[in-house]
Amino acid sequence: AIETHQMTKVYGSGNTEVIAMHDATMNVERGEVVALLGPSGAGKSTFLTAIGLINPPTSGQIFIGGQLILDGPQSHTNLRTFRKQHIGFVFQKANLIPFLTAIENVQVALEINGNSPRAARKEALALMDYLGVADRANGLPNTLSGGQQQRVAVARALANKPSVILADEPTAALDGHRGRQVMELFAQVAHERGAGVVVVTHDHRALDVFDTIYEMEDGAMGPKKRQSDL
Amino acid sequence: AIETHQMTKVYGSGNTEVIAMHDATMNVERGEVVALLGPSGAGKSTFLTAIGLINPPTSGQIFIGGQLILDGPQSHTNLRTFRKQHIGFVFQKANLIPFLTAIENVQVALEINGNSPRAARKEALALMDYLGVADRANGLPNTLSGGQQQRVAVARALANKPSVILADEPTAALDGHRGRQVMELFAQVAHERGAGVVVVTHDHRALDVFDTIYEMEDGAMGPKKRQSDL
Ligand SMILES: Nc1ncnc2c1ncn2[C@@H]1O[C@H](COP(=O)(O)OP(=O)(O)OP(=O)(O)O)[C@@H](O)[C@H]1O
Ligand SMILES: Nc1ncnc2c1ncn2[C@@H]1O[C@H](COP(=O)(O)OP(=O)(O)OP(=O)(O)O)[C@@H](O)[C@H]1O
Numbered sequence A, B: 001a002i003e004t005h006q007m008t009k010v011y012g013s014g015n016t017e018v019i020a021m022h023d024a025t026m027n028v029e030r031g032e033v034v035a036l037l038g039p040s041g042a043g044k045s046t047f048l049t050a051i052g053l054i055n056p057p058t059s060g061q062i063f064i065g066g067q068l069i070l071d072g073p074q075s076h077t078n079l080r081t082f083r084k085q086h087i088g089f090v091f092q093k094a095n096l097i098p099f100l101t102a103i104e105n106v107q108v109a110l111e112i113n114g115n116s117p118r119a120a121r122k123e124a125l126a127l128m129d130y131l132g133v134a135d136r137a138n139g140l141p142n143t144l145s146g147g148q149q150q151r152v153a154v155a156r157a158l159a160n161k162p163s164v165i166l167a168d169e170p171t172a173a174l175d176g177h178r179g180r181q182v183m184e185l186f187a188q189v190a191h192e193r194g195a196g197v198v199v200v201t202h203d204h205r206a207l208d209v210f211d212t213i214y215e216m217e218d219g220a221m222g223p224k225k226r227q228s229d230l
């Protein structure tokens, strides 16, 4: 589903140069749920936003669904359209639209992809109910707890049933029980719908849910480790 | 150091009423480091922002240093001045000033309390070095990773050596190693300087560092549990 080849990202230049990631290579099959671990500052968000087509690499290739999408900063398709149709992204900060209610935040993601308001609301409510945030549906984001906002962001990312799901520390603000529920949902979506899923996490407790684990350190991507080998 | 008595917080009214916490009572001694746990939405941030004097309760009393500070929404001192002098707060979202560099964010907290720019910069750098973020000192917050921003927020909260330290999930964006280092730093500040420290956390791994554990659920505060009894 997702393939990267020798991705490098350099910020700044000269004195302020930061090599956030170098030569990062990863292969995610359809139906595979991958955990990406590593210390703070290792380059995980940089990697994820690159394959999410939000933050193109300085060099290296990104293939999605077998199609070359980015070659360094050079795009081979309309990135905005491609993201809208194929990628669901959970940001490290929930990033909800502050002037829309929780349910509207999920609903608009569905409407943007052609669903009627009625169908969109029904689907949004079902997802939020599963994640335990339906009772805060009509609240503005700044009246929701940190973990409630995070769960609404998860609902929004999953709403359009995208074939690629990328989540940046989606359970950081959640307790153990809710956190595991979210990780299991990602695994279920991968295994039942064939989505390719990459989850950045610091949480070692729910790792048994993943098919594959990669670790980054100082911008370098380690080798693929299969759950079956651990 | 901190004493609360039957604190209640109600948001909204009628259909939109949310009882975020009710009758919450907690007693934190000088030199005591307390962990506050509980599921997402339990009322932890509501409790912490209340005793941080940022979000006064609907009813109930808050005593700091033996002095009555808030009785429901009624303040008995200038809250802004009191906070500046006595309380260090790490927010659930780092909340750094976006147009100041990382080190400036810590430095201004010191300067506001009367330190010279030179002394402030020296102290800021020492704290950031300890937390492993000195190499990003001159970066604007949006160029720092999630965990780097969080560590800068911790440095800012500790910079003035306050007698009350309140931290809302300060290690959520940190890996195990860095997270433990931050928790140990809070315990050290409590035990060596006599600060009263309350840390909201979902991270069960570093709990051995705390003297006392409280748990909230659905707005209710559970009983005090001493580490020695666990
Ligand atoms: N301004 C507000 N208006 C209405 N409801 C609110 C407001 N702020 C918080 N709440 C609600 O109060 C409850 C407690 O929120 P709080 O932020 O204290 O939870 P929390 O324990 O910190 O959760 P988390 O672990 O997810 O951060 C939640 O149901 C939340 O939606
Ligand atoms: N826009 C930017 N300009 C300069 N440096 C940057 C920028 N964005 C990120 N960095 C740096 O690149 C490195 C990797 O950042 P990244 O956000 O990918 O780390 P991370 O692994 O996600 O960390 P965390 O676990 O703390 O979220 C960090 O040292 C960070 O300071």
Ligand SMILES: [Mg+2]
Binding pocket: A044, A045, A046, A092, A168, B145, B146, B147
């Ligand atoms: Mg990150």
Ligand SMILES: [Mg+2]
Binding pocket: A145, A146, A147, B044, B045, B046, B092, B168
């Ligand atoms: Mg909270």
